[in-house]
Amino acid sequence: MLTINLFNGLVYGALLIVMCSGLALIYGLRRVVNFAHGSLYMLGAYIGYSIASHSNFWVALLAASAVMALLGVLLDRYGFRLLQDRDPLSVVLVTFGLLLILEDFVQTVWGKSNLSMPVPAALNLSVDLLGTPVPAYRIAVIGVGTLVALGLSLWLRYSKIGLFVRAASTDPTTTAMQGVNTDALSAGVVALGTALAGLAGVVAAPFLSLSPSMSSDVIIDSFVVVVVGGLGSLAGAFIAAMVLGMVQSLGAVYIPDLSAVLPFVIMVAILIWKPAGFAGSRT
Amino acid sequence: MSIQRLGLGTLAALGGGAVLAGAVSSGTVLSLLTQAIIYAVFAIGVGVLLRQNGMVSFGHALFFGSSGYAVGLILQLKLMPAEVALPLVLLGLVVSAFLMGLVIVRVPGVAFGMLTLAIGQMFYLTASRSRGLTGGADGMNIEWPSTLFGLSTATLLKPANFFMISWGTLVLVMLLLSLLLRSRFGAITEAVRDNEERARFIGIQTLLPRAAIYALSACVTGLAGLLSALNTGFVSPENLHWSLSGVALMMVVVGGYKALWGPALGAVVYFLAKDILGDFANHWMAIFGVALITVIVFSPTGIAGALERLVKGKKASPAGAKPAGH
């Protein structure tokens, strides 16, 4: 029993990693907390659903992520770039406005009732994990999370573009003066961030089901992860995501009535100790 | 505005409200106005936090809904008479918010906003899930007694009367806030808002004033929640939902946060817009999203800010508008 709950915790944690790394990337480069990130996740899921109903899951996965990436480019070019001299709170409120627009859009196009997306055939089987049968799909989700975490870390650490990204995150002016096209870089990173949100959405769809509340469900947890992990810190986000995934999963089973309050308790405990989160925030 | 003008303004506002209550015969219209007033008080609470602390709360519905739930639970469990419950709930709210504030106002910048969103939503989820205690997603009825403060509850809740009660509350809240914020306390919180480090350098302890403002804003919003509980006799998790917080925030931004009355203006705009929207009202979220973005981009201080700029522009003459030495 415990195995499956821990396992589910890992699954949700992996999903949060994919979501929150997008959030952290966008913040790192544009200093914007994208309040619409959960809505982008939801939009990605719904777009994936529509594509999948005409072809298959794998096409949907790629296509939805691509669409979200494109949206990210537009968001950066016509949103974040134009507002980059404004105070952070103003930009956040704009993303909040975007959240409202996206929520409405999704409900208008796909309706308010829950939709379900079938698990892709290739992964629709049970695997034996330490004596307990678990859906192979969920193992794949953990795989995706791991890949994203590793991939991003390695990319940022060792690639040239990764270097530019880290430089631009720390000091955009100097980086631009060195000849790096920071506008293109920002567009690229934001696109990556929104693509990750969309990817998370499509990945989540088969096992979490689609509903208009899925954005708020996940954005709260994402915010807890990012605040606890420290704004802008990828590593902090990874750790916090895993912890939160575990807490949510175990809490839902063992203390269902109080499970909603658990993340709050953890948050408060950590914030009393370190108000800027684990890894601290980059101002 | 001098104290005398404030006093006169208050009396005029109260008088004006009474005239309106008498003149409008339609109970429906008065009820609608009452709702707008309740939202205005809610928004003013959110606005105070932004104005004095420079902090944006995405989760103030927490205080709006929990005051209703608290009163509802107290009356359901018959713990004390309603007359005692009302001020006690408000007091409890202020104290809890202050304690909470001591922890969360230390969280810098936007992270604070994220935190308030998360906290608010957590309470929403808890209320939705605890069927036994709070009626879960269906909400709970509030068993108001037949008399309140010696007066018949039914009479108090008549549209014209309750309109006056709500309006009076709004006017008094504005008066009290105006007085408080022009006091030494107001100046201290503004200094902390503008430049926390320098504030510390001139001897200001920066945590307590900010927590106090948070508690104050919670109190005002909680008051709106109590009015709502009286008005509808009902409270549900929707009163705690982030979308409600978002609507209040939107009123503050669109109306303007620098003026104390800005959020109230935002509430009026919201209700007018909803009325005008008619068929499109189903898409209110998208429309308000667009409104929010438009205001932020073109007039960050909202409608109130734009109005004030207009007035200032007319007052300032071409000669001598700038101080010497610039």
Next chain:
Amino acid sequence: MSEFVLQADDVAIHYGGVKAVDGVSLTLKRGEIRGLIGPNGAGKSTVIDAITGRVPLTRGQVRLLGEDVTALGPTARRMKGLSRSFQRTSIFGQMPVRKQIELASYKMGVADSGADADAVLQELDLLPMAHVIAEDLGYGEQRRLDLALALVGRPSVLLLDEPMAGLSVKESMDLAKHLKALTSRWSVSVLLVEHDMDVVFGISDVVTVFELGRVIASGEPAAVRADPRVREAYLGSTA
């Protein structure tokens, strides 16, 4: 001991491997103006941060009016009369000028904060803009406001971090003259960090020269100016 209003003994601030300030000792007598000069990155601002308690000391001691204040934070030191201005103007942007100065005075515990505020405004020629919102002031006026906030409550010691930064030659000289007159009238002892050599050598009673976190020379302006080490490190042989 008590002849010095301010005394820093062997103060050091190390950030990891970087020795921003390494064993600095300096003193300030009552009513004295001590100039602090040195190349960029020499550690001058850090020394001010250290003395005011804005950054913790790795080593050393700070004594204010004979009392050891090393363990105290900036607020406590301010209350005891150790004040500073900021290189990057640090004022309350949305408050009117007089209101913020009066608030600062009030928080310092001055009985008649209004009169104190008016006196400071008068000294720094800010009375005409008493009711202007700080962010609407010109740059020079904002610099003076930053100074005004440091002057309420008649501090014993005033640490000035590049007060002339960004001012024109005329504005700098005016402010320098103002400061000299004001600090002598009010018996404020001053530690002045500045790049403008004319100002520093113009109004300082004594000058200390910094390089790479250490003091390399200290004494009367003329002597320091002539010191070959100083000329080599900083002033250049044409000075």
